[in-house]
Amino acid sequence: MINRRTFLGTTAALAGTLAAPAVLGQARPRAVVIGGGAGGATAARYIANDSDGMIDVTLIEPTRHYYTCFFSNLYLGGFRTIESLGHSYGTLAADYGINVVHDWATGIDRDARTVALAGGGSVPYDRLIVSPGIDFKEGAVPGWSTAAQNAMPHAYKAGSQTELLRAQLENMREGGTFAMVAPPNPYRCPPGPYERVSMVAHYLSQNNPTARILILDPKESFSKQALFEDGWARHYPGMIERIGPDFGGGNVEVRPESMEVVVDGQVEAVDVCNVIPAMQAGSILQDAALTESDWATVMPATMQSVMDENIHVLGDSARQGAMPKSGFAANSQAKVAAMAVRHALTDSRLFPARFSNTCWSLITTDDGIKVGATYQAGEDRIEAVDTFVSQLGESDEVRAETYRESLGWYDSITSDMFG
Amino acid sequence: MVRRVLLPILATLAGAPVALAQEGDAERGAVLFRQCNSCHVAEPDGPSRTGPNLYGVLGRTAGALEGVRYSPAIREAGEGGLIWTVETLDGFLQDPRGYIPGSRMSFRGLPDLQDRMDVIAYLTGDAPVVHSSELGRLSPEIFTIEGDVEYGEYLSSECVACHSASGSDEGIPVITGLEPEAFILALHDYRDGHREHQVMTTVTARLTDEEIASLAAYFAELEE
Numbered sequence: 001m002i003n004r005r006t007f008l009g010t011t012a013a014l015a016g017t018l019a020a021p022a023v024l025g026q027a028r029p030r031a032v033v034i035g036g037g038a039g040g041a042t043a044a045r046y047i048a049n050d051s052d053g054m055i056d057v058t059l060i061e062p063t064r065h066y067y068t069c070f071f072s073n074l075y076l077g078g079f080r081t082i083e084s085l086g087h088s089y090g091t092l093a094a095d096y097g098i099n100v101v102h103d104w105a106t107g108i109d110r111d112a113r114t115v116a117l118a119g120g121g122s123v124p125y126d127r128l129i130v131s132p133g134i135d136f137k138e139g140a141v142p143g144w145s146t147a148a149q150n151a152m153p154h155a156y157k158a159g160s161q162t163e164l165l166r167a168q169l170e171n172m173r174e175g176g177t178f179a180m181v182a183p184p185n186p187y188r189c190p191p192g193p194y195e196r197v198s199m200v201a202h203y204l205s206q207n208n209p210t211a212r213i214l215i216l217d218p219k220e221s222f223s224k225q226a227l228f229e230d231g232w233a234r235h236y237p238g239m240i241e242r243i244g245p246d247f248g249g250g251n252v253e254v255r256p257e258s259m260e261v262v263v264d265g266q267v268e269a270v271d272v273c274n275v276i277p278a279m280q281a282g283s284i285l286q287d288a289a290l291t292e293s294d295w296a297t298v299m300p301a302t303m304q305s306v307m308d309e310n311i312h313v314l315g316d317s318a319r320q321g322a323m324p325k326s327g328f329a330a331n332s333q334a335k336v337a338a339m340a341v342r343h344a345l346t347d348s349r350l351f352p353a354r355f356s357n358t359c360w361s362l363i364t365t366d367d368g369i370k371v372g373a374t375y376q377a378g379e380d381r382i383e384a385v386d387t388f389v390s391q392l393g394e395s396d397e398v399r400a401e402t403y404r405e406s407l408g409w410y411d412s413i414t415s416d417m418f419g
Numbered sequence: 420m421v422r423r424v425l426l427p428i429l430a431t432l433a434g435a436p437v438a439l440a441q442e443g444d445a446e447r448g449a450v451l452f453r454q455c456n457s458c459h460v461a462e463p464d465g466p467s468r469t470g471p472n473l474y475g476v477l478g479r480t481a482g483a484l485e486g487v488r489y490s491p492a493i494r495e496a497g498e499g500g501l502i503w504t505v506e507t508l509d510g511f512l513q514d515p516r517g518y519i520p521g522s523r524m525s526f527r528g529l530p531d532l533q534d535r536m537d538v539i540a541y542l543t544g545d546a547p548v549v550h551s552s553e554l555g556r557l558s559p560e561i562f563t564i565e566g567d568v569e570y571g572e573y574l575s576s577e578c579v580a581c582h583s584a585s586g587s588d589e590g591i592p593v594i595t596g597l598e599p600e601a602f603i604l605a606l607h608d609y610r611d612g613h614r615e616h617q618v619m620t621t622v623t624a625r626l627t628d629e630e631i632a633s634l635a636a637y638f639a640e641l642e643e
């Protein structure tokens with residue numbers, strides 16, 4: 001069998017030669033990927049690696065360092081450094097021969113099959129993969145807009161926002177209130193807000209034990225709710241209060257200038273306010289008319305847009321059916337899409353779509369929980385096959401083991417994305 | 420490496436099979452293994468000398484390692500379904516030529532049970548312990564299904580989201596480098612409920628025997 005290392009070395013060398021326009025055979029089909037996150041980076045790497053250099057792969061991503069949202073809550077809780085969440089695109093370019101373009105895609109011309117770049121120029125494609133994550137819906141939380149994101153951070157795209165929220169947490173006055181405005185469904189990472197509450201509570205219980213946490217939630221219930229609430233009662237008794245829709249959690253206005261929240265007409269002063277607004281597909285998809293009511297609907301066997309068969313949409317932006325919007329899911333969908341793109345462009349074998357997902361969350365030191373499922377392509381949506389979730393009352397050993405698993409997963413998925 | 424492995428073997432006492440748990444001491448086994456060193460090494464990627472490299476022998480079909488000059492007797496035993504497990508190795512080490520008549524291995528054997536368990540613990544290393552009784556749960560044909568390597572490669576993309584391809588076993592075990600038989604056994608065990616793990620039970624639930632064989636074939640190729 002081909003040794004992967006040697007093989008990859010060859011691809012890189014080959015790509016180097018082909019980059020010279022004179023040698024570039026126009027015959028090489030072009031796959032272009034917008035967004036170098038969980039979906040996009042994985043798709044680019046799998047297409048480049050598995051096509052033996054037969055497909056020309058371009059990855060368009062504005063940032064030079066991708067900070068994973070996954071484990072960013074652990075950074076808030078003091079379990080990770082921010083540096084440990086950052087990943088660069090160097091290996092994808094050097095070892096996989098992927099043409100990494102650090103720029104914003106500003107438009108998709110679906111007829112001409114080109115992607116326009118903010119820096120000028122355009123990139124032609126035979127197949128396009130779009131995995132731009134999420135954008136927030138302006139006006140979803142009255143009083144909040146992206147202009148207010150420094151006063152009231154979302155920290156739902158990782159990086160400087162996450163660092164800002166951590167700094168605000170550290171500087172919070174003794175006995176102060178940390179408020180979270182939780183998002184309505186569907187949103188990226190269903191357990192994410194509640195893992196965040198756990199991590200904030202962990203930090204506060206050590207550094208500011210009289211502080212309290214107020215969750216304003218428009219949802220009746222949330223992911224792994226029984227497990228989180230059990231954990232909060234055990235580890236952070238009395239610290240966390242959640243106001244659901246019955247008590248006005250869905251009727252919230254924020255006032256960033258005065259650091260107030262208005263819940264069902266009642267004004268309350270808060271010290272830190274984490275606003276996670278309602279979400280929609282990345283704006284590039286909205287602009288290219290690939291969305292219907294906020295999300296881009298895809299065909300489950302290939303992740304192709306129902307509006308344009310030359311375009312595959314992955315991850316958070318896709319409306320695919322039963323999978324949650326998670327990094328694990330985006331990575332899983334990327335592999336199916338990569339296979340479908342290779343099949344379309346080089347006639348490689350097509351296998352039945354298989355997806356899976358596991359979302360780990362940390363409640364406190366060595367108390368990890370998880371939820372997950374396997375999925376398959378149904379008629380017009382992705383369907384769950386089998387599911388599992390951590391149980392109440394598991395032993396400390398099982399919980400510690402679950403947390404250790406998540407560490408292994410983090411290392412594996414990030415090398416699966418970035419090589 | 421300080422590793423003590425509990426090796427439950429089936430011993431026949433007074434005619435009745437009795438489960439006997441015997442602890443193997445890998446460190447002592449390493450010292451005992453010096454008697455074997457003139458013909459065998461037991462190292463990852465180590466060479467085969469007169470006899471095969473014994474690294475990861477548990478779970479391997481007898482006479483199946485590439486590039487080794489086996490006696491016809493050992494090869495035939497393998498073709499007949501002999502897989503090295505705690506129990507079969509125990510039997511072989513006790514009396515090599517009695518266990519496989521025609522074996523070229525000129526070693527008188529280790530009469531002492533504790534010595535044998537220590538050597539087996541040493542050979543097991545960090546790999547999962549494989550028992551005959553477990554293999555016996557699967558019909559021998561399971562191990563002979565020919566896997567589709569390309570399909571296995573596609574299916575493996577689900578595995579590597581969690582199992583590091585680069586060999587770090589922090590939190591989640593490494594699955595590259597397992598003998599195909601051990602790999603096949605492990606997946607069947609999860610699927611059939613002989614081993615418990617929420618993720619693995621769910622992931623294997625939908626795998627067919629052919630898909631398991633394809634995965635095993637792919638991971639085996641990856642190693643070479």
Ligand SMILES: Cc1cc2nc3c(=O)[nH]c(=O)nc-3n(C[C@H](O)[C@H](O)[C@H](O)COP(=O)(O)OP(=O)(O)OC[C@H]3O[C@@H](n4cnc5c(N)ncnc54)[C@H](O)[C@@H]3O)c2cc1C
Binds near residue numbers: 103
């Ligand atoms: C706090 C938090 C915790 C989480 N924890 C977990 C977890 O434990 N496990 C898990 O599986 N998931 C977790 N997630 C969810 C996970 O981060 C997302 O589901 C995942 O990143 C989605 O992948 P994606 O490819 O759709 O988008 P992203 O990973 O966000 O990638 C999108 C990329 O596209 C780029 N982009 C956007 N627009 C353009 C454009 N116009 N041109 C070029 N590039 C563009 C962006 O810069 C970005 O790099 C968490 C999320 C949060 C917020």
